[in-house]
Amino acid sequence: MRRIHKRKPGPMKLVELQRQGKRFANLDDEPTDKHHVRQALLEDQRFLCCYCMRSIDPDKHQHVRIEHHQSQSTGERDLAWDNLLAVCSGARKLRGRAKDDASARKVPRSEQTCDNHKRDEPITINPLTTSVDAIRYLNDGRIEHPVAELQEDIDERLNLNVGFLVDARIAAREELIERLRRELGTEKTWTATALERYLQVRRESPRFPQYFGLIEASLVRWIARRRR
Numbered sequence: 001m002r003r004i005h006k007r008k009p010g011p012m013k014l015v016e017l018q019r020q021g022k023r024f025a026n027l028d029d030e031p032t033d034k035h036h037v038r039q040a041l042l043e044d045q046r047f048l049c050c051y052c053m054r055s056i057d058p059d060k061h062q063h064v065r066i067e068h069h070q071s072q073s074t075g076e077r078d079l080a081w082d083n084l085l086a087v088c089s090g091a092r093k094l095r096g097r098a099k100d101d102a103s104a105r106k107v108p109r110s111e112q113t114c115d116n117h118k119r120d121e122p123i124t125i126n127p128l129t130t131s132v133d134a135i136r137y138l139n140d141g142r143i144e145h146p147v148a149e150l151q152e153d154i155d156e157r158l159n160l161n162v163g164f165l166v167d168a169r170i171a172a173r174e175e176l177i178e179r180l181r182r183e184l185g186t187e188k189t190w191t192a193t194a195l196e197r198y199l200q201v202r203r204e205s206p207r208f209p210q211y212f213g214l215i216e217a218s219l220v221r222w223i224a225r226r227r228r
Contacts (some may be wrong), residue, residue, distance in 0.1 A: 001051060001125070001132040001143070001160075002213035006044050010081025011037050017079055024068070024078040038064055041086035046208035049088035050127040051114040051158050052165055055210045056088045063089040067115040069126055082128060090116020092164050110162070117159040125153040137173075137214045141166035172211040173218060192226035195219055 009015065013033040017026055027034040042056065042064065049056050056064045067087040072078035091107040105116065125131050125145070135154075136144045142161045145151045154160045177187075180198070184190050199219045202209065209215060 001053065001127050001135055002216065003130065003132050004045055004050060004085070004127045006082060006128065007040070010084075011040050013037065014079050014081055022079075024066075024072050034066075037084070038066055038086065041066065041084060043206070045086050046206060046212070048208050048210065048212060049114060050085040051087060052160055053208075053211050053213050054088050054168075056086060065089065065115055069123075069128070071120045071122065085127065087115045088113075090114040110159075111164070113159045113162060113165065118157045121157050123153040123157050125150045125158075135213070135217075137169065137217050141168075141170040141173075143169075143214075169211055169214050172209075172214055176215050176218060190222065190226070192223045195223045195226070199223070 011033075013027070013030070014037065017023075027037065038058075042058075047055060047057050050067065058064055065087045067085040068078055068083055069085060070077050070083050077083040090113050092111045105112075107116075109117070131147075131150060134146055136146075138144055143154060145154060180190060180195075181187070183198070184194050199216065202212070202215070
């Protein structure tokens with residue numbers, strides 16, 4: 001996870017529905033408006049799931065869900081822009097069986113992640129707040145938070161340390177190292193300035209690479225070591 005900085009304000013359609021006293025479900029009656037909301041969320045998140053940070057792109061036939069951090073079943077904030085997030089299907093494979101919500105729910109529970117695994121269970125950790133800033137990416141591929149309650153959100157409610165995500169994060173770090181070796185040479189020749197330049201280019205991209213939270217944290221750590 002990585003903190004998401006939302007555009008202000010959100011799509012006008014949400015504001016209009018709130019003024020009319022309507023609910024998020026009313027967007028189902030307006031597919032074009034729902035598409036615009038989904039697209040705005042994806043652009044804010046640079047086309048990554050807000051929780052697992054896998055790529056989510058409808059153009060690549062990857063199913064995208066609109067998540068309510070505070071469950072819409074409460075009816076209190078179901079149209080609030082700062083309560084909406086874009087998430088993946090929550091299935092191991094983001095295509096094929098995960099082509100829609102019903103298909104994703106058929107995936108074994110142990111392999112469900114993100115909103116698909118959480119369902120309506122409340123969580124404290126929130127990609128829109130500083131609560132995610134203390135997340136650590138361990139060398140064994142797991143993600144860790146120093147606050148026990150937030151670690152429970154990560155492990156039990158969002159299932160973000162499931163085996164296939166752990167393996168994918170290890171692979172992402174290895175891929176990053178190989179890419180840096182090709183572009184910058186061996187690790188001994190990597191300078192803080194070169195790594196900062198590499199990181200800045202990716203931070204400015206309209207589309208982040210998968211697992212960008214891990215990539216960014218790794219680069220920040222390596223830069224700090226070279227600044228000592």
